[in-house]
């Protein structure tokens with residue numbers, strides 16, 4: 774891309790984060806690997822879940838204080854119902870970065886991708902996520 778030819782905004786406001794999360798979930802929920810974890814295992818109510826996710830990212834990226842829940846415990850419980858595998862984390866991250874790059878660019882966008890990568894790695898390690906041997910070839 775030619776320098777200065779990029780009119781994608783940075784992910785630096787509540788509006789941009791709300792939009793990002795909606796686009797990210799559109800991809801995740803259309804994916805046959807990840808969608809069942811949200812729909813069948815956790816049975817998420819999107820009207821409740823999406824505002825939590827939006828507040829979470831507004832806390833991490835903008836310093837807002839609305840999100841006060843324990844994300845790790847929630848994933849630990851989820852992992853107990855249906856193991857989250859290394860390839861699930863990889864796919865989740867791929868969608869996160871692809872969605873960010875499709876609509877946004879800049880320092881805050883790069884930071885969002887880095888933060889997601891770091892938390893995903895910590896979460897994966899702390900859950901002891903393994904890859905599924907049947908899928909690894």
Ligand code: HEM
Nearest residue numbers: 810811815825826829842844847857861862865889892893
């Ligand atoms: C394998 C990757 C992942 C999968 C399949 C996944 C799936 C889910 C599901 C199904 C829920 C809803 C759980 C429930 O309400 O019972 C959830 C909640 C959530 N996830 Fe993930 N997740 C993944 C990774 C991540 C990562 C890496 C982050 C952060 C960077 C994250 C942030 C959140 C947040 C903030 C919530 C909302 C918790 C709340 O209700 O307050 N997730 N996730």
